[in-house]
Amino acid sequence: MLIKSYEDLENIRQKARVALEQYDMRILVCAGTGCVANGSLKIYEKLKKMISEKGLLAEIELVKEVSHEGIGVNISGCHGFCQMGPLVRFEPSGLLYVKVKEEDVEEIVNTTVIGNGVVERLLYVNPKTGEKITTQDENPFYKRQVRVTLRYCGRINPEDIYDYIAHRGYRAIAKVLNNMTPQDVINEVTESGLRGRGGGGFPTGRKWSFAAASPGTKKYIICNGDEGDPGAFMDRSVMEGNPHSVIEGMMIAGYAIGADEGYIYARAEYPLAIQRMRKAITDAEAIGLLGNNILGSNFNFKIHIKEGAGAFVCGEETALIASIEGQRGMPRPRPPFPAVKGLWGCPTVINNVETLANLRYIINNGAALFKSYGTNHSAGTKTFALAGQIQNTGLVEVPMGITLREIVFDIGGGLREGKKYKAVQIGGPSGGCLTEEKLDLPLDYDELIKAGAMIGSGGLVVMGDDTCMVETAKFFMSFVQNESCGKCVPCREGTKQMLALLTKITEGKGTEEDLVVLEELAHSVKDGSLCGLGKTAPNPVLTTLRYFRDEYIAHVRDKKCPAGACQALKEYYIDPEKCKGCTLCSRVCPAGAITGEKKQPHEINVELCLKCGTCAEKCKFGAISTR
Incomplete structure (x- = not known):
């Protein structure tokens, strides 16, 4: 039909x-x-x-x-x-x-x-x-949420286009084609205050204005679904749960800037999301909602899916464009910006999944209602993926400006297993750590940047008091170092040296001079890198140095890990009150570091101990601990 x-x-x-x-x-x-x-x-x-x-x-x-x-x-x-x-x-x-x-x-x-x-x-x-x-x-998990992007995720069948249509699906594009000029659409989105939900927070309407004003008969819309932050799954869930909202958003954006073709760039590790997006495109084409003369208008639009190989750097706009063109995913200097010269040299708008999924709500309900959520400079809602040591892991959508305390303790239910809150890593490898003192900080783009972090795509990893912040910084640095494309020296070599210093510190071999060099390197990488990956890569290091410097000092000066998490800094000992002298620990020790007579308390030679933990695992009496 x-x-x-x-x-x-x-x-x-x-x-x-x-x-x-x-x-x-x-x-x-x-x-x-x-x-x-x-x-x-x-x-x-x-x-x-x-x-x-x-x-x-x-x-x-x-x-x-x-x-x-x-x-x-x-x-x-x-x-x-x-x-x-x-x-x-x-x-x-x-x-x-x-x-x-x-x-x-x-x-x-x-x-x-x-x-x-x-x-x-x-x-x-x-x-x-x-x-x-x-x-x-x-x-309580849902009660404090305001679901705009996620409104129908979990409430409709994502594989049935008619279920989407029944819930006002494609009404927004119909309104646009029947009653609005392209400039009207740009004005409405600009008035809504919608900012890019992929990380940078650039005003969506302004980006569209640049592309609309760029000369050329061929223009493109790209949906960035290359969600690579550890612990993030917002875009994946939208593509899986309401794929037609993404398609409708791309159509609205295409009409606004004069594009008749779009690409969805999704990582191949998202097979279910890709499967449902493909079906949604096929179903929309079958009933005439994608293709030529949509809804009796002169608007034509078609969509392709490009599967990415999972390179984190391809989340950057110019690297993503290179990947779609069949080149190696590496960023290029800007300007020219994609809105002027993008895919195959044509003006191109790149919005992420969540940004596009917001558009139907704005068009259907008006900019004023969307702006009624959030803050003056960060309008609307934002999805966050809650992960880490929190009671309620999952996907939440909340008004911009909500505090971290409300997310972690009201919606997330607080930390599990009686752990004490220590920090949140927000924004993934590009973000930073927020301490207990920042729990009442309003979560919007500008306030987080002031605190040395960023919203990013919305990954939010909660950490308890047994988390080592130096080890955390090392984890994220290892990630970005592996994902660096290697094109520019500051990122390629700087992240490598930063990782080496962090490894040295967590192994108990660091010095206070290393901390000075680490901080200098972080600023050099931030200032000198070509693209957003390198410019934000030092954020976890800089924020942990800013808020948890005492932990770094303990690692280099006292050779201790306050959280007891760094394996190389653990010192195993046997409690003589608990030890029964069963000799099991000495028999399993690969280094022969445990000595003692049968039925007498044993001892560990710390010089010989490999700190493998085998003895503690095998001890039946809980006599072996670390300090």
Whole structure:
């Protein structure tokens, strides 16, 4: 069925809405990457099978003239609450089950589907109050969120274009094509205050203005889905959970700047996201929402997918363009900027997944509503991937300007296992560490830069008091050093030398002079590198030196790791009160560093000890510890 006009689109929407409303119940099984890895597709198939056997299953064909009474069972995208997956949501009640297993399906069908009851043991339990939470909206993880980009992730079937259309999908591009000029669209996006969600935070409307003003009959839109920060999975979840929102965003951007072609650049490590994006493109083409004369207008647009090989540097605009062109992904000096001379020499706008997914909301609801969230200079909402030593890992979307304290302790539930908060690494390898003193800092682009960090794409790794900040800086430096393309000397050689110094320090061989050299190197790399990777690579080092210098001093002056995390600085000892003289430790020690008589307390020769930890692992009496 081809959609050739705004009226056709509205007719299809009405049919799909009516069909959805006929269901007695709709069950949505999370089929994001995390839940799929934990067996959610088996849960989905078993639910369908058991409900079908009871004669209650209503197959979802949203635009066909058939009755849909019964139970609809469908997959959805990521719900965000990854810590508690697999997740199963029930509509229209909003009931949410967590940590569901395949063996729970029979009880779910008998108790909830047939009996309209609740399986109490599958409800989320608030660890602070012990209260069982029945619905998703009452869950403290979701309660403080404002979901704009993620609004329909977890609530629609990402593989059904009609489900997207039923939820106002493609209405924004229809509004644009029917009622707005390209300049109107640019003005609306500019007025909204939307800034790039990929890291730099450049104003989206301004970027579009440059490209629109650039001469040329051929222009391109590129969706940057090359999400490479450790611990980040925001863009992946949007592409998996609501791929059509990305397509619609690209179309809006294309219309605004005069582009008729776009590329989605996604890393090959995201097979599910790529699979769903491909299907979404094919389905949109099949019903006329991509191609020529879209919705009866003179606007043409087609989209290709380019799979990246996973190079972190290809998140940088010019390196990404080189990769699409079939060249090695290496940045080039700017200007000229891509908006003037980009893909194959043509004016090109590059926006990341989250930026594009915001556009339908802005066009449908107006710039003022979008600006009502966030701060004066950082409007709207931002998705963050919570990871590390936090109770509730997962994907959250919050208004810009929210404090770190609210994210970590209200939404994230605080640190797990009784750990004490130490820091958050925000923005991935390009970001920096924020200490306890920064917990009430509003999270927006400008405030974070002042604190020596950056929002980046939105990775947020929470660290407890047993985390070594020197080791953390070393981890991120190792990452960026491996990912450096090697084109410019400051990044290629500077990160290598910084990593060598950090390794030396964590091995207990560093000096106070090394700290001076490390800091000087960090500033040199920051100032002299060609692209954003090199310019931001020193951020984790600079912020840990700024906020945790005492830990660096302890490593170089006292040869101690205050967190007890650096293996080379651990000193193993045997507690004579606990040691039974069983001799097991001396028998497993590869260095022969443990001596003592049978049934008498043993001792460790620290000069011979390899610090491998084997003795502590094998000791049955807990007599061996580190200090």
